[in-house]
Amino acid sequence: MTELEQKQQLVELAKSFYQRGYSVGGAGNLSVRLDDNRILVTPTGSSLGRLDADRLSVLDMQGNVLSGDKPSKEYVFHLALYQQNPKCNAIVHLHSTYLTALSCLDDLDQDNAIKAFTPYYVMRVGKLQVIPYYRPGSPEIARELSERALTGKAFLLANHGIVVTGSDLLDAADNADELEETAKLQFILQGQKIRYLTDDEVKDLENRGK
Ligand SMILES: [Zn+2]
Incomplete structure:
Protein backbone atom coordinates (compact mmCIF):
# COMPACT_ATOMS: atom_id res chain seq x y z
CA MET A 1 0.00 0.00 0.00
CA THR A 2 1.39 3.45 -0.91
CA GLU A 3 1.54 6.26 1.65
CA LEU A 4 -1.34 8.04 -0.08
CA GLU A 5 -3.44 4.86 0.04
CA GLN A 6 -2.69 4.52 3.77
CA LYS A 7 -3.83 8.12 4.33
CA GLN A 8 -7.00 7.54 2.30
CA GLN A 9 -7.75 4.31 4.18
CA LEU A 10 -7.38 6.12 7.52
CA VAL A 11 -9.78 8.88 6.38
CA GLU A 12 -12.30 6.27 5.19
CA LEU A 13 -12.21 4.13 8.35
CA ALA A 14 -12.38 7.21 10.61
CA LYS A 15 -15.47 8.38 8.69
CA SER A 16 -17.07 4.96 9.14
CA PHE A 17 -16.54 5.15 12.93
CA TYR A 18 -18.05 8.66 12.95
CA GLN A 19 -21.05 7.74 10.82
CA ARG A 20 -21.84 4.76 13.02
CA GLY A 21 -21.76 6.92 16.16
CA TYR A 22 -18.52 5.42 17.53
CA SER A 23 -17.05 8.92 17.71
CA VAL A 24 -18.80 12.24 18.31
CA GLY A 25 -17.51 15.80 17.91
CA GLY A 26 -13.71 15.86 17.96
CA ALA A 27 -13.32 12.70 20.07
CA GLY A 28 -11.10 9.78 19.15
CA ASN A 29 -7.92 9.42 17.12
CA LEU A 30 -6.33 6.91 14.77
CA SER A 31 -2.73 6.27 13.79
CA VAL A 32 -0.67 4.04 11.49
CA ARG A 33 3.02 3.15 11.38
CA LEU A 34 4.31 4.31 7.97
CA ASP A 35 7.85 2.91 8.33
CA ASP A 36 10.51 2.35 11.01
CA ASN A 37 10.74 6.02 11.85
CA ARG A 38 7.39 7.65 10.97
CA ILE A 39 3.75 7.43 12.01
CA LEU A 40 0.56 8.98 10.67
CA VAL A 41 -1.82 10.50 13.29
CA THR A 42 -5.14 12.35 13.16
CA PRO A 43 -4.69 16.10 13.83
CA THR A 44 -5.73 17.81 17.07
CA GLY A 45 -9.31 19.04 17.26
CA SER A 46 -10.29 17.20 14.08
CA SER A 47 -13.55 15.28 13.74
CA LEU A 48 -13.17 11.69 12.56
CA GLY A 49 -16.06 12.41 10.17
CA ARG A 50 -14.28 15.22 8.31
CA LEU A 51 -10.59 14.34 7.96
CA ASP A 52 -8.50 15.55 5.03
CA ALA A 53 -5.82 13.08 3.85
CA ASP A 54 -3.41 15.93 3.00
CA ARG A 55 -3.59 17.41 6.52
CA LEU A 56 -2.99 14.24 8.56
CA SER A 57 0.03 14.65 10.87
CA VAL A 58 3.21 12.76 10.04
CA LEU A 59 5.51 12.41 13.07
CA ASP A 60 8.90 10.86 13.64
CA MET A 61 9.41 8.48 16.59
CA GLN A 62 10.52 11.39 18.79
CA GLY A 63 7.19 13.15 18.22
CA ASN A 64 8.49 15.85 15.86
CA VAL A 65 5.95 16.95 13.22
CA LEU A 66 7.37 16.24 9.75
CA SER A 67 4.31 17.32 7.77
CA GLY A 68 0.60 18.03 8.11
CA ASP A 69 -1.28 19.66 10.99
CA LYS A 70 -0.43 19.53 14.72
CA PRO A 71 -1.27 16.01 16.00
CA SER A 72 -3.91 15.06 18.55
CA ASN A 89 1.28 -1.16 13.24
CA ALA A 90 -1.97 0.71 13.85
CA ILE A 91 -3.97 2.14 16.77
CA VAL A 92 -7.62 3.09 17.13
CA HIS A 93 -8.65 5.21 20.13
CA LEU A 94 -12.38 5.81 20.57
CA HIS A 95 -14.81 7.14 23.16
CA SER A 96 -17.47 4.77 21.77
CA THR A 97 -20.63 4.54 23.85
CA TYR A 98 -20.63 1.03 25.31
CA LEU A 99 -16.88 0.76 25.92
CA THR A 100 -16.81 4.20 27.52
CA ALA A 101 -19.82 3.25 29.69
CA LEU A 102 -17.91 0.12 30.72
CA SER A 103 -14.81 2.23 31.51
CA CYS A 104 -16.87 4.22 34.04
CA LEU A 105 -17.86 1.17 36.12
CA ASP A 106 -16.24 0.65 39.49
CA ASP A 107 -14.75 -2.72 40.53
CA LEU A 108 -13.75 -3.84 37.02
CA ASP A 109 -11.33 -6.77 36.85
CA GLN A 110 -8.17 -4.76 36.03
CA ASP A 111 -6.62 -7.71 34.16
CA ASN A 112 -9.68 -8.37 32.00
CA ALA A 113 -12.75 -6.11 32.05
CA ILE A 114 -14.75 -8.40 29.73
CA LYS A 115 -14.83 -12.09 30.60
CA ALA A 116 -15.23 -14.12 27.40
CA PHE A 117 -18.75 -15.12 26.38
CA THR A 118 -18.33 -15.16 22.57
CA PRO A 119 -15.56 -16.86 20.54
CA TYR A 120 -15.17 -13.78 18.32
CA TYR A 121 -14.01 -11.66 21.25
CA VAL A 122 -11.43 -14.31 22.17
CA GLN A 129 -6.80 -4.72 30.55
CA VAL A 130 -7.79 -1.58 32.45
CA ILE A 131 -5.53 1.49 32.71
CA PRO A 132 -6.32 3.63 35.81
CA TYR A 133 -7.80 7.09 35.27
CA TYR A 134 -5.45 9.92 34.29
CA ARG A 135 -6.20 13.28 32.66
CA PRO A 136 -6.53 12.82 28.85
CA GLY A 137 -3.20 13.50 27.13
CA SER A 138 -1.18 13.03 30.34
CA PRO A 139 2.19 11.26 30.13
CA GLU A 140 1.04 8.72 32.74
CA ILE A 141 -1.32 7.10 30.19
CA ALA A 142 1.64 6.67 27.83
CA ARG A 143 3.77 5.22 30.62
CA GLU A 144 1.09 2.71 31.70
CA LEU A 145 0.48 1.64 28.10
CA SER A 146 4.17 1.24 27.30
CA PHE A 155 -6.73 -1.41 26.80
CA LEU A 156 -9.66 0.27 28.53
CA ALA A 176 -12.37 -2.07 17.83
CA ASP A 177 -15.68 -3.03 16.18
CA GLU A 178 -15.67 -6.45 17.82
CA LEU A 179 -14.84 -4.96 21.20
CA GLU A 180 -17.59 -2.30 21.06
CA GLU A 181 -20.11 -4.99 20.03
CA THR A 182 -18.98 -7.23 22.91
CA ALA A 183 -19.36 -4.37 25.42
CA LYS A 184 -22.85 -3.67 24.01
CA LEU A 185 -23.83 -7.34 24.43
CA GLN A 186 -22.50 -7.32 27.98
CA PHE A 187 -24.79 -4.37 28.86
CA ILE A 188 -27.78 -6.01 27.12
CA LEU A 189 -27.13 -9.16 29.15
CA GLN A 190 -26.73 -7.29 32.43
CA GLY A 191 -28.70 -8.92 35.24
CA GLN A 192 -29.10 -12.17 33.28
CA LYS A 210 -1.50 -19.60 16.88
ZN1 LIG B 1 -9.47 10.11 24.35
Whole structure:
Protein backbone atom coordinates (compact mmCIF):
# COMPACT_ATOMS: atom_id res chain seq x y z
CA MET A 1 0.00 0.00 0.00
CA THR A 2 1.39 3.45 -0.91
CA GLU A 3 1.54 6.26 1.65
CA LEU A 4 -1.34 8.04 -0.08
CA GLU A 5 -3.44 4.86 0.04
CA GLN A 6 -2.69 4.52 3.77
CA LYS A 7 -3.83 8.12 4.33
CA GLN A 8 -7.00 7.54 2.30
CA GLN A 9 -7.75 4.31 4.18
CA LEU A 10 -7.38 6.12 7.52
CA VAL A 11 -9.78 8.88 6.38
CA GLU A 12 -12.30 6.27 5.19
CA LEU A 13 -12.21 4.13 8.35
CA ALA A 14 -12.38 7.21 10.61
CA LYS A 15 -15.47 8.38 8.69
CA SER A 16 -17.07 4.96 9.14
CA PHE A 17 -16.54 5.15 12.93
CA TYR A 18 -18.05 8.66 12.95
CA GLN A 19 -21.05 7.74 10.82
CA ARG A 20 -21.84 4.76 13.02
CA GLY A 21 -21.76 6.92 16.16
CA TYR A 22 -18.52 5.42 17.53
CA SER A 23 -17.05 8.92 17.71
CA VAL A 24 -18.80 12.24 18.31
CA GLY A 25 -17.51 15.80 17.91
CA GLY A 26 -13.71 15.86 17.96
CA ALA A 27 -13.32 12.70 20.07
CA GLY A 28 -11.10 9.78 19.15
CA ASN A 29 -7.92 9.42 17.12
CA LEU A 30 -6.33 6.91 14.77
CA SER A 31 -2.73 6.27 13.79
CA VAL A 32 -0.67 4.04 11.49
CA ARG A 33 3.02 3.15 11.38
CA LEU A 34 4.31 4.31 7.97
CA ASP A 35 7.85 2.91 8.33
CA ASP A 36 10.51 2.35 11.01
CA ASN A 37 10.74 6.02 11.85
CA ARG A 38 7.39 7.65 10.97
CA ILE A 39 3.75 7.43 12.01
CA LEU A 40 0.56 8.98 10.67
CA VAL A 41 -1.82 10.50 13.29
CA THR A 42 -5.14 12.35 13.16
CA PRO A 43 -4.69 16.10 13.83
CA THR A 44 -5.73 17.81 17.07
CA GLY A 45 -9.31 19.04 17.26
CA SER A 46 -10.29 17.20 14.08
CA SER A 47 -13.55 15.28 13.74
CA LEU A 48 -13.17 11.69 12.56
CA GLY A 49 -16.06 12.41 10.17
CA ARG A 50 -14.28 15.22 8.31
CA LEU A 51 -10.59 14.34 7.96
CA ASP A 52 -8.50 15.55 5.03
CA ALA A 53 -5.82 13.08 3.85
CA ASP A 54 -3.41 15.93 3.00
CA ARG A 55 -3.59 17.41 6.52
CA LEU A 56 -2.99 14.24 8.56
CA SER A 57 0.03 14.65 10.87
CA VAL A 58 3.21 12.76 10.04
CA LEU A 59 5.51 12.41 13.07
CA ASP A 60 8.90 10.86 13.64
CA MET A 61 9.41 8.48 16.59
CA GLN A 62 10.52 11.39 18.79
CA GLY A 63 7.19 13.15 18.22
CA ASN A 64 8.49 15.85 15.86
CA VAL A 65 5.95 16.95 13.22
CA LEU A 66 7.37 16.24 9.75
CA SER A 67 4.31 17.32 7.77
CA GLY A 68 0.60 18.03 8.11
CA ASP A 69 -1.28 19.66 10.99
CA LYS A 70 -0.43 19.53 14.72
CA PRO A 71 -1.27 16.01 16.00
CA SER A 72 -3.91 15.06 18.55
CA LYS A 73 -2.61 15.69 22.08
CA GLU A 74 -3.06 11.95 22.69
CA TYR A 75 -0.32 11.11 20.15
CA VAL A 76 2.05 10.50 23.10
CA PHE A 77 0.48 7.15 23.97
CA HIS A 78 0.32 6.12 20.30
CA LEU A 79 4.10 6.66 20.06
CA ALA A 80 4.69 4.77 23.30
CA LEU A 81 2.89 1.68 21.95
CA TYR A 82 4.74 1.77 18.60
CA GLN A 83 8.09 2.15 20.38
CA GLN A 84 7.47 -0.79 22.73
CA ASN A 85 5.71 -3.22 20.38
CA PRO A 86 7.21 -3.76 16.90
CA LYS A 87 4.14 -5.83 15.90
CA CYS A 88 1.77 -2.94 16.58
CA ASN A 89 1.28 -1.16 13.24
CA ALA A 90 -1.97 0.71 13.85
CA ILE A 91 -3.97 2.14 16.77
CA VAL A 92 -7.62 3.09 17.13
CA HIS A 93 -8.65 5.21 20.13
CA LEU A 94 -12.38 5.81 20.57
CA HIS A 95 -14.81 7.14 23.16
CA SER A 96 -17.47 4.77 21.77
CA THR A 97 -20.63 4.54 23.85
CA TYR A 98 -20.63 1.03 25.31
CA LEU A 99 -16.88 0.76 25.92
CA THR A 100 -16.81 4.20 27.52
CA ALA A 101 -19.82 3.25 29.69
CA LEU A 102 -17.91 0.12 30.72
CA SER A 103 -14.81 2.23 31.51
CA CYS A 104 -16.87 4.22 34.04
CA LEU A 105 -17.86 1.17 36.12
CA ASP A 106 -16.24 0.65 39.49
CA ASP A 107 -14.75 -2.72 40.53
CA LEU A 108 -13.75 -3.84 37.02
CA ASP A 109 -11.33 -6.77 36.85
CA GLN A 110 -8.17 -4.76 36.03
CA ASP A 111 -6.62 -7.71 34.16
CA ASN A 112 -9.68 -8.37 32.00
CA ALA A 113 -12.75 -6.11 32.05
CA ILE A 114 -14.75 -8.40 29.73
CA LYS A 115 -14.83 -12.09 30.60
CA ALA A 116 -15.23 -14.12 27.40
CA PHE A 117 -18.75 -15.12 26.38
CA THR A 118 -18.33 -15.16 22.57
CA PRO A 119 -15.56 -16.86 20.54
CA TYR A 120 -15.17 -13.78 18.32
CA TYR A 121 -14.01 -11.66 21.25
CA VAL A 122 -11.43 -14.31 22.17
CA MET A 123 -10.17 -14.69 18.59
CA ARG A 124 -9.89 -10.96 17.86
CA VAL A 125 -8.93 -9.37 21.17
CA GLY A 126 -8.53 -12.01 23.89
CA LYS A 127 -8.62 -9.79 26.96
CA LEU A 128 -9.17 -6.20 27.96
CA GLN A 129 -6.80 -4.72 30.55
CA VAL A 130 -7.79 -1.58 32.45
CA ILE A 131 -5.53 1.49 32.71
CA PRO A 132 -6.32 3.63 35.81
CA TYR A 133 -7.80 7.09 35.27
CA TYR A 134 -5.45 9.92 34.29
CA ARG A 135 -6.20 13.28 32.66
CA PRO A 136 -6.53 12.82 28.85
CA GLY A 137 -3.20 13.50 27.13
CA SER A 138 -1.18 13.03 30.34
CA PRO A 139 2.19 11.26 30.13
CA GLU A 140 1.04 8.72 32.74
CA ILE A 141 -1.32 7.10 30.19
CA ALA A 142 1.64 6.67 27.83
CA ARG A 143 3.77 5.22 30.62
CA GLU A 144 1.09 2.71 31.70
CA LEU A 145 0.48 1.64 28.10
CA SER A 146 4.17 1.24 27.30
CA GLU A 147 4.55 -1.02 30.36
CA ARG A 148 1.72 -3.25 29.06
CA ALA A 149 2.43 -2.89 25.31
CA LEU A 150 3.51 -6.51 24.90
CA THR A 151 0.80 -8.04 27.09
CA GLY A 152 -2.36 -7.41 25.06
CA LYS A 153 -4.06 -5.82 22.05
CA ALA A 154 -6.70 -3.70 23.78
CA PHE A 155 -6.73 -1.41 26.80
CA LEU A 156 -9.66 0.27 28.53
CA LEU A 157 -8.77 3.74 29.83
CA ALA A 158 -10.81 4.21 33.03
CA ASN A 159 -13.51 6.93 32.73
CA HIS A 160 -12.32 7.70 29.19
CA GLY A 161 -12.49 5.14 26.34
CA ILE A 162 -10.67 2.42 24.48
CA VAL A 163 -7.22 1.92 22.89
CA VAL A 164 -7.06 -0.95 20.35
CA THR A 165 -3.99 -2.04 18.38
CA GLY A 166 -3.66 -4.11 15.22
CA SER A 167 -1.24 -5.57 12.69
CA ASP A 168 -2.57 -2.96 10.22
CA LEU A 169 -5.31 -0.31 10.34
CA LEU A 170 -8.04 -2.63 9.05
CA ASP A 171 -7.13 -5.18 11.75
CA ALA A 172 -7.18 -2.51 14.48
CA ALA A 173 -10.54 -1.18 13.21
CA ASP A 174 -12.06 -4.69 13.14
CA ASN A 175 -10.74 -5.32 16.66
CA ALA A 176 -12.37 -2.07 17.83
CA ASP A 177 -15.68 -3.03 16.18
CA GLU A 178 -15.67 -6.45 17.82
CA LEU A 179 -14.84 -4.96 21.20
CA GLU A 180 -17.59 -2.30 21.06
CA GLU A 181 -20.11 -4.99 20.03
CA THR A 182 -18.98 -7.23 22.91
CA ALA A 183 -19.36 -4.37 25.42
CA LYS A 184 -22.85 -3.67 24.01
CA LEU A 185 -23.83 -7.34 24.43
CA GLN A 186 -22.50 -7.32 27.98
CA PHE A 187 -24.79 -4.37 28.86
CA ILE A 188 -27.78 -6.01 27.12
CA LEU A 189 -27.13 -9.16 29.15
CA GLN A 190 -26.73 -7.29 32.43
CA GLY A 191 -28.70 -8.92 35.24
CA GLN A 192 -29.10 -12.17 33.28
CA LYS A 193 -27.21 -15.38 33.84
CA ILE A 194 -24.50 -15.47 31.15
CA ARG A 195 -22.94 -18.77 30.10
CA TYR A 196 -19.30 -17.70 29.94
CA LEU A 197 -16.90 -19.73 27.82
CA THR A 198 -15.04 -22.23 29.98
CA ASP A 199 -11.25 -22.02 30.40
CA ASP A 200 -10.89 -25.05 28.08
CA GLU A 201 -13.07 -23.42 25.41
CA VAL A 202 -10.98 -20.23 25.61
CA LYS A 203 -7.71 -22.19 25.42
CA ASP A 204 -8.98 -24.14 22.39
CA LEU A 205 -9.68 -20.83 20.56
CA GLU A 206 -6.30 -19.37 21.57
CA ASN A 207 -4.45 -22.46 20.32
CA ARG A 208 -6.22 -22.34 16.96
CA GLY A 209 -5.21 -18.70 16.57
CA LYS A 210 -1.50 -19.60 16.88
ZN1 LIG B 1 -9.47 10.11 24.35
